[in-house]
Amino acid sequence: MPFVNHLKLEKQDDFFPSHLPMVAFEGIYNDHKVTVVTNGKDSVYGTKVDKVGTVPAAMAAFLALEKTKASLLINAGTAGGFQRKGAAIGDVFLLEGVANHDRRIPIPGFDSYGVGTIDITKRIHPGKMAGGLGFKTGNCTTSNSLDRTEEDDKHMLSNDASVKDMEAAAIAWSCELQDTPFLGVKVVTDIVDGDKPTQEEFMENLGKAAESLQSALPKVLEYICGKEHHEL
Amino acid sequence: MPFVNHLKLEKQDDFFPSHLPMVAFEGIYNDHKVTVVTNGKDSVYGTKVDKVGTVPAAMAAFLALEKTKASLLINAGTAGGFQRKGAAIGDVFLLEGVANHDRRIPIPGFDSYGVGTIDITKRIHPGKMAGGLGFKTGNCTTSNSLDRTEEDDKHMLSNDASVKDMEAAAIAWSCELQDTPFLGVKVVTDIVDGDKPTQEEFMENLGKAAESLQSALPKVLEYICGKEHHEL
Numbered sequence: 097m098p099f100v101n102h103l104k105l106e107k108q109d110d111f112f113p114s115h116l117p118m119v120a121f122e123g124i125y126n127d128h129k130v131t132v133v134t135n136g137k138d139s140v141y142g143t144k145v146d147k148v149g150t151v152p153a154a155m156a157a158f159l160a161l162e163k164t165k166a167s168l169l170i171n172a173g174t175a176g177g178f179q180r181k182g183a184a185i186g187d188v189f190l191l192e193g194v195a196n197h198d199r200r201i202p203i204p205g206f207d208s209y210g211v212g213t214i215d216i217t218k219r220i221h222p223g224k225m226a227g228g229l230g231f232k233t234g235n236c237t238t239s240n241s242l243d244r245t246e247e248d249d250k251h252m253l254s255n256d257a258s259v260k261d262m263e264a265a266a267i268a269w270s271c272e273l274q275d276t277p278f279l280g281v282k283v284v285t286d287i288v289d290g291d292k293p294t295q296e297e298f299m300e301n302l303g304k305a306a307e308s309l310q311s312a313l314p315k316v317l318e319y320i321c322g323k324e325h326h327e328l
Numbered sequence: 329m330p331f332v333n334h335l336k337l338e339k340q341d342d343f344f345p346s347h348l349p350m351v352a353f354e355g356i357y358n359d360h361k362v363t364v365v366t367n368g369k370d371s372v373y374g375t376k377v378d379k380v381g382t383v384p385a386a387m388a389a390f391l392a393l394e395k396t397k398a399s400l401l402i403n404a405g406t407a408g409g410f411q412r413k414g415a416a417i418g419d420v421f422l423l424e425g426v427a428n429h430d431r432r433i434p435i436p437g438f439d440s441y442g443v444g445t446i447d448i449t450k451r452i453h454p455g456k457m458a459g460g461l462g463f464k465t466g467n468c469t470t471s472n473s474l475d476r477t478e479e480d481d482k483h484m485l486s487n488d489a490s491v492k493d494m495e496a497a498a499i500a501w502s503c504e505l506q507d508t509p510f511l512g513v514k515v516v517t518d519i520v521d522g523d524k525p526t527q528e529e530f531m532e533n534l535g536k537a538a539e540s541l542q543s544a545l546p547k548v549l550e551y552i553c554g555k556e557h558h559e560l
Contacts, residue, residue, distance in 0.1 A: 113394060115505050140504040141441045148438065149431060151386045151498050158387060162345060198430055199381060200473040202527045206380065209373045210472070240442070240472070241432040247477045266383050272372040273347050295434045 099313055100132055111163065117147055118156040126321040133160045149240045150266035157270035168220075168320065168328075170279045171267045172313055174305050175259035176294055177284035181234055183258055184284065185301050188231040188312045190222035191280030194265040197251035198239035211255070214268045219277045220328040229315050234258020236280055238265035242294055252288070260288050277325055281316055283309040331545055332364050343395065349379055350388040358553040365392045381472045382498035389502035400452075400552065400560075402511045403499045404545055406537050407491035408526055409516035413466055415490055416516065417533050420463040420544045422454035423512030426497040429483035430471035443487070446500045451509045452560040461547050466490025468512055470497035474526055484520070492520050509557055513548055515541040 100121045111120035111131075117138035122131045133156050135147035147153075157169060171191075177183025192215075199210035216222060226233045237257035239248060244260070252260060259282045271278040285305040286297035320328060332353045343352035343363075349370035354363045367379035367388050379385075389401060403423075409415025424447075431442035448454060458465045469489035471480060476492070484492060491514045503510040517537040518529035552560060 115507065117505075138505065140446070140501055141444055142437070145437045145441045147441075148433065149442075151382050151501065154383045155387055155390060196472070198472055200475050201380065202475055202525075203531070205374070205377045206474070209377045209379075210381075212373055214372070240428070240430055242438070243432050243434055245477055245479045247479075269372060269383065273349075273370065275347065293434075299435070 098310055102314065103130060103132070105130065105132055112159060116159070117152070118159070120160065125317060128321050129164070130317070131160060131164050131166065133157075148262050150238065150263060153263035154266035154270045157267040158273065161270065161274040161276050166276060167325070168277050168279060169267065169271050170281060170316065171264055172281045172309060173261060173263065173283070174285045174302065174309070175236065175261040175282035176286050176288040177259050178257060178289050179287050180289055181258040182232065183287065185287065186304055186308045187284045188308060189236075189259050189280075189282045189284070190226045190231050190233050191236045191259075191264060191282065192217050192222050192233050193235040194268045194280065195235065195237055195255040196239065196265045197237045197248050197255055197257075198241065200247075200251070211251070212265055212269065213255070214265065214272060214278075216268065216278055216280065219325045220279060222279060225316070225319055225328060229312075229319060231312070232258070236261055236264040236282060238262060242298065244288065244294070259284065279316075281309070281312060283312065330542055334546065335362060335364075337362065337364055344391060348391075349384070350391070352392065357549060360553050361396075362549070363392060363396050363398065365389075380494050382470065382495060385495035386498035386502045389499040390505065393502065393506040393508050398508060399557070400509050400511060401499070401503050402513060402548065403496055404513045404541060405493060405495065405515070406517045406534065406541070407468065407493040407514035408518045408520040409491050410489060410521050411519050412521055413490040414464065415519065417519065418536055418540045419516045420540060421468075421491050421514045421516070422458045422463050422465050423468045423491075423496060423514065424449050424454050424465050425467040426500045426512065427467065427469055427487040427489075428471065428497045429469045429480050429487055429489075430473065432479075432483070443483070444497055444501065445487070446497065446504060446510075448500065448510055448512065451557050452511060454511060457548070457551055457560060461544075461551060463544070464490070468493055468496040468514060470494060474530065476520065476526070491516065511548075513541070513544060515544065
């Protein structure tokens with residue numbers, strides 16, 4: 097909400113079908129139309145928790161792009177970071193690739209579909225942007241779990257991940273279907289390959305990470321506005 | 329395709345947005361409009377494999393219900409079966425509940441959202457239908473992996489699952505959002521708690537299971553057509 101208020105965006109009650117939990121805000125920033133979408137809460141599993149995970153995220157992204165025909169989607173959020181890849185709490189990462197680490201389908205063809213690696217650097221260059229803004233870059237590995245198993249560890253390593261989240265690969269899939277460039281902006285809340293359980297470290301650092309994201313996002317928008325895809 | 333041909337359904341090229349991989353067929357059966365939807369193949373990960381898993385399934389179900397306002401959604405497919413719950417290769421199960429076993433979020437409130445149990449028996453009674461048709465009943469546990477880990481085993485047991493698939497819980501979530509009753513018809517291709525790797529047994533029995541599903545589905549339609557929800 098601080099970001100929505102900072103940009104003076106207005107809530108759009110008719111943006112999504114009324115039976116969907118997603119919420120949209122829209123407005124003009126630097127002569128560019130900006131839509132902020134959150135996955136919201138729904139009554140299926142109780143109204144207390146946000147709809148984290150791949151299914152609501154992919155659906156929100158697909159429907160939002162279908163409606164806005166936006167020229168760029170930014171997936172902004174928190175993530176776990178790998179210290180073996182240089183990540184520290186509060187770091188901002190711009191993503192260069194996404195993949196899944198919880199879709200194991202050991203049948204030829206289906207195996208790579210399951211991993212679902214998507215190269216984000218085909219039309220925009222997060223590395224260039226990260227250099228200009230003082231952010232880090234790396235791959236994001238996605239699953240529907242906040243924690244991790246030894247099996248997950250193998251696949252996260254194989255995805256050469258700098259950060260781990262619960263949405264990016266699904267949102268990037270919707271972007272590919274809609275032929276829209278995807279920019280992932282992930283702030284580190286916890287160290288995946290550290291010694292604290294993710295959930296404890298996550299709750300401890302969520303405030304700090306939210307502040308970091310809060311300061312990063314306007315800089316990202318400022319950098320993007322007025323540039324063509326090939327200039328990003 | 330044999331089922332689509334049996335029902336004399338016609339392919340609908342404009343049913344889904346053209347950039348989505350899903351495919352729809354429609355026609356009239358016993359005075360009832362029937363739409364068959366498959367998740368199709370897409371160019372994001374190559375065009376060789378079907379879009380299995382929760383994300384495309386939830387999206388296809390949501391969009392199909394948004395368009396058709398159907399009075400019932402039937403999720404027909406294959407599944408692994410648990411012999412400890414009496415499942416054997418080729419068995420037809422009608423689902424009474426669904427839940428996820430790969431969405432572990434150990435934060436209060438988010439934990440139960442992650443499992444995402446949905447009771448299917450609020451408006452229709454699969455048990456009654458199964459009795460009439462000679463099918464079995466049970467819960468389905470869903471994940472994005474064909475294989476399983478020891479961690480998965482714990483959650484599948486906790487979900488009291490008779491069968492394991494890769495879509496049901498996601499499709500049932502879309503049905504809940506659309507306020508549409510969900511009927512799951514799952515045919516067993518492999519024994520999860522047996523001694524063969526799922527992928528080998530799956531490929532071996534896919535043909536047999538497809539025949540079983542092929543014979544079950546017309547019986548299900550025959551039973552349903554002409555009945556109100558409360559009579560099912």
